[in-house]
Amino acid sequence: MPDTEFAISASAGADRRELWRAALSDAFGPFEVHGGRPGSFAGHVRYARRASLQFNDLHYQGQRLERTVGNVSRLDQEFYTFGLPLAGPLAVRQQGREFQVEPGCVYLMNQSLPYQATAQGAAGYRSLSVSFPRSALSQRDSRIGAFYKLRTDDGSSRGALLAGYMDHLFKGMDGWSDTEVAELGERLIDLIVLLLVQPGQGDASEADSSVTVAHRARVLAYIRQHLADPALSPLQVAQGCGVSVAYLHRILRAGGLSAESFIFAQRLDRCRELLLNPQHHHRSIAELAYQVGFSHPSHFSRLFKQRFGMTPRDLRAIGQTPRA
Numbered sequence: 001m002p003d004t005e006f007a008i009s010a011s012a013g014a015d016r017r018e019l020w021r022a023a024l025s026d027a028f029g030p031f032e033v034h035g036g037r038p039g040s041f042a043g044h045v046r047y048a049r050r051a052s053l054q055f056n057d058l059h060y061q062g063q064r065l066e067r068t069v070g071n072v073s074r075l076d077q078e079f080y081t082f083g084l085p086l087a088g089p090l091a092v093r094q095q096g097r098e099f100q101v102e103p104g105c106v107y108l109m110n111q112s113l114p115y116q117a118t119a120q121g122a123a124g125y126r127s128l129s130v131s132f133p134r135s136a137l138s139q140r141d142s143r144i145g146a147f148y149k150l151r152t153d154d155g156s157s158r159g160a161l162l163a164g165y166m167d168h169l170f171k172g173m174d175g176w177s178d179t180e181v182a183e184l185g186e187r188l189i190d191l192i193v194l195l196l197v198q199p200g201q202g203d204a205s206e207a208d209s210s211v212t213v214a215h216r217a218r219v220l221a222y223i224r225q226h227l228a229d230p231a232l233s234p235l236q237v238a239q240g241c242g243v244s245v246a247y248l249h250r251i252l253r254a255g256g257l258s259a260e261s262f263i264f265a266q267r268l269d270r271c272r273e274l275l276l277n278p279q280h281h282h283r284s285i286a287e288l289a290y291q292v293g294f295s296h297p298s299h300f301s302r303l304f305k306q307r308f309g310m311t312p313r314d315l316r317a318i319g320q321t322p323r324a
Contacts, residue, residue: 008042010039035063052185055170078110078134080144085106106196108148265307285313
């Protein structure tokens with residue numbers, strides 16, 4: 001698995017600490033790093049970007065990380081991190097709220113808002129986490145808050161399932177293909193929304209009953225599984241899921257979605273992954289567009305530029321440029 005790794009010891013000087021801050025910024029976007037107790041400042045980060053996800057193993061102590069308003073303004077996009085703490089606790093302050101994450105829980109956090117995070121305890125803080133764009137969540141549920149936490153050590157089946165999934169996902173990382181990673185990542189985000197986000201929606205309406213949520217999850221899974229079919233339509237989705245077209249539109253609207261926009265968004269995201277994958281560099285852009293269900297290359301190119309701010313050709317050129 002291609003990855004990036006950086007470590008700093010407690011005896012490191014100021015220049016090495018600046019390299020640590022730069023390494024964290026490369027991994028998670030701009031950060032400020034503040035030293036804590038003398039002689040206790042240390043850290044280790046390892047991360048790998050696969051498909052539209054980033055997998056992280058972060059361990060640090062004797063320091064406070066801060067994302068300032070200025071840092072936020074330099075982020076490329078809004079993103080969340082879903083974490084499984086292995087050591088802690090970590091004290092976090094964000095939007096006037098204070099909360100703590102530690103072993104025995106999983107959490108979901110908006111990394112694109114200003115916050116401060118202080119590693120506590122003799123062992124510092126360590127977590128395995130997955131980072132992904134906010135759009136991956138809002139496609140499933142438009143009402144996404146800044147922070148969610150769920151216990152995994154209190155007998156909760158929801159927490160145990162999420163923690164177990166993360167554990168197996170990381171343990172098998174070297175063996176998953178890129179296609180498998182992309183699909184497993186989609187299932188993880190489905191589980192995060194179903195088990196962590198939606199149970200915490202205190203203002204859920206009748207339209208968001210557990211039955212509606214289950215139907216919506218099934219509809220979205222059907223769409224993702226049939227993206228390559230150029231004839232995929234709301235009617236086909238409704239028939240494939242055993243619901244009426246009117247009910248299909250109603251349950252998607254309750255989640256802030258529409259069938260047509262979700263189909264196009266998923267196709268564009270999938271094609272972006274293929275364009276950046278070296279294994280597909282020998283294939284034409286039109287061929288990749290057809291593979292994900294687009295019938296007209298010009299229509300695909302127009303939608304692609306609207307979504308990503310560049311043409312498919314420009315994106316492929318960036319992906320093929322060697323990094324220093």
